[in-house]
Amino acid sequence: MKIKINLNNMQYRYDVYQIINLFYSFYDIDFVDSDWNYKIDIDEDRIIICSDESCKEFIFNKEFTYKEGIKKAVFQYFTEITGKVMPWGTLVGIRPSKIALELINEGKDHEYIVNYFKEHFQTRRDKAELCINVAKVEEKFVNKRKDSISVYVGMPFCPTRCLYCSFTSNPIAGCKSIVEPYLNSLYYEIAETAKYIRENHLKIQCVYFGGGTPTAVNDSQFEELMEHIYSSFIDNNQVEEFTVECGRPDSITINKLQTMKRYKVDRISINPQTMNDNTLKLIGRGHNTRDTIDKFNMARERGFDHINMDIIVGLPGEGIDEVKKTCEEIFKLHPESITVHGMSVKRASRLHEDIVNKVEFATPDQGELNLMYQETENLAKRLDMKPYYMYRQKNMVGNMENIGYTIKGNVGLYNIQIIEEKQTIIACGADASTKVVFLDENRIERHGNVKDVREYINRVEEMVEKKAKLLDTLYK
DSSP, X not given: OEEEEEESOGGGHHHHHHHHHHHOTTSEEEEOSSSOSEEEXXXXXXXXXXXXXXXXXXXXXXXXXXXXXXXXXHHHHHHHHHOOOOTTTTOOOSOTHXXXXXXXXXXXXXXXXXXHHHHHHOOOHHHHHHHHHHHHHHHHHSOOOTTEEEEEEEEOEESSOOTTOXXXXXXXXXXXXXXXXXXXXXXXXXXXXXXXHHHTTOEEEEEEEEESOGGGSOHHHHHHHHHHHIIIIITTSOOSEEEEEEEOGGGOOHHHHHHHHHTTOOEEEEOXXXXXXXHHHHHTOSOOHHHHHHHHHHHHHTTOOOEEEEEEXXXXXXXXXXXXXXXXXXXXXXXXXXXXEEOBOOTTSHHHHHHHTXXXXXXXXXXXXXXXXXXXXXXXXXXXXXEEEEEOOTTBTXXXXXXXXXXXXXXXXXXXXXXXXXXXXXXESTTOEEEEEEGGGTEEEEEEOOSSHHHHHHHHHHXXXXXXXXXXXXXX
16 A cells, blocks of 8 residues: 655655655555656645645745645645544644643643644644643643652563564563573662662652563562562652552462552552453453453452553454443443553554554544544543543554543652653663753753663663763763
8 A cells, every 4th residue: 555745845755744644554655756646846835736636735824834834735635635534633743732831831821722733733622622731730740850850660571462562572481581680680770770869869759660561570570579679769768659560460460469569559550451352362462351350359459549541542453332342341440540542553563564464454434533532531531530641652543642541639640750751760671761851951861771681681781881871961
């Protein structure tokens, strides 16, 4: 499946590609000199877009930047010829709430911001208001202190690899020989990181243990790792939030839940993604709906009063009926927060390979996808939840957003800090990325640990040294 574009000014190739990709996300979009499907001529004050059948002219509005004018013209043209309704308009950035927050800080009122999104990006009113609402929540919590940090600890193993996954997650059954060496290397990095934090008098706000699946290891390995995290980062520190992303229900045990309570975990995620067993089997999850319900109730019985659950909209083979079933089952459980993800087809995933190799999956049309997202919004309202953080990704089915909802008083602080990028995040583990935030300069520098687990084991001392060197540029 190909879309061939003849463009007279290749300086704007990426901008044109981004917009057309919204409408033809599973197509190859090629730029050609001849035998084109669409011809786009960009002039000083207008843009003309032609197909085999007709041409249409768009005059640039001088109030907007040249790039904005090009994107708006291409967006309007393909909206008309495809009939697809794209609520976010031309916005492709991953943090649209930042735009709203900047305008709020400039003193702009609600209607001004809504109109700004509409005029500049063709964004639908409800999405602009979502940005405003999220920005108002984030404004209360976003970090403003240089010495306030959060810590991320990464587990690169999972029970199985999901069809859509592009992260460094290794099915643990085939990695048993390297689990202990990995944990020993991680203990070293945790200890060195804790030492750096103490010596530089940094204050830890949040600790987030994610992955992968932190609970993929066995009970005794999990217990030892939790003790290292607790003694290094939690004990004797005034940490506001300690989250463990349990994720996969099939990896959760009574012992692991008891371990988390013992080490003061106050927020966990139990992520079904869907409550439809046929889909779970298709995407490679090793659990069913009953497992999710049972493990959720097990966590409740052991005193966990902030449980998050993730949902993915746009999974292969799912439509509005499947999303309704998922929402109904989650409503019965009444978690304190939910995170709704749009299906993102990453190039490193098996799902992308299947699409390239023309393995057929039923994909809802844009109208049905919009209704599916609406169903998750209705779930949040029924649970008396409000949106508190949001971000977007490339290649999302339906070009929508990932959004976190929560009941009053239960925001995920780490989620806000990682998305708004106003707080230094010091990360430990394979493929973990440390972000050093220079607040005075509005600048971020990153250090990424190597992705491969074996490489991480062999090079952990080098990773620690490089990370410390980057941190020194801010804290020494």
